[in-house]
Amino acid sequence: MSQTNVKSRHHHGDLKPALIKAGIDLLEEGGIKALSLRKCAARAGVSHAAPAHHFDGLAGLKQAIAEEGFRLFSHYLRSACDSGPQDPRDRLRSLCRGYLQFGLDHPGILAVIFGDEGLASLVQFGGKEKADAYLTLRDVAAPFVAPGQDRLVVETQIWSLIHGFTVLYLAGEFGSPPPPIDEGPFAQVIALLEALQPATAP
Structure with a gap:
């Protein structure tokens, strides 16, 4: 997914909440072991590199x-x-x-x-x-x-x-x-x- 497409789906101000919601959804479905930055990005429909701009690794997302x-x-x-x-x-x-x-x-x-x-x-x-x-x-x-x-x-x-x-x-x-x-x-x-x-x- 290109950076242009990422931006078209999420404004800068709502990407972080979208990633948090994606993480919560993963937790509800599969527990703590189901949580990863890559899976959150995929669930939110953004580049796998996108979470790095908002969180200090997986610990920051948690x-x-x-x-x-x-x-x-x-x-x-x-x-x-x-x-x-x-x-x-x-x-x-x-x-x-x-x-x-x-x-x-x-x-x-x-x-x-x-x-x-x-x-x-x-x-x-x-x-x-x-x-x-x-x-x-x-x-x-x-x-x-x-x-x-x-x-x-x-x-x-x-x-x-x-x-x-x-x-x-x-x-x-x-x-x-x-x-x-x-x-x-x-x-x-x-x-x-x-x-x-x-x-x-x-």
Whole structure:
């Protein structure tokens, strides 16, 4: 494909997002091993040399995909929490549903941003995409943190339970097909989280 044809299909400003989307599509279809600069270029319909102008090798592309993955993950969590009842316990349930739904809709991205490849470490904690997701969790957990208690303890309890459940659910550990989200094991996990007492409760 000539450089002229590449430019005719993608303006300079939208080639990078197109390559990131191509990378995400490859991940969703074949996992981390399916990801390469050459395959991303082919999927985006551009020259195999095009990614070099936007990414510092495959590592740079992975970082960009991790950032986009966290952006989408944050959107799922915020939307779930904002769309339901706003009682602290209801928001906690909504957060868990949003987390699991993200895993169901985008298992490849979930595996990348929290998987064995360690791509979560490529996004600095202070980075907006990653921080937004955690701050949503922190906001939902805040009503359950007692005065003087380390908030990280409560946040870790919630995060560990729902993340672990999501990974097991996606792995088919609860049957195939797995039970509906609000039934069976999920309801039991929510019951465990509901044992947390809001700090304002008597």
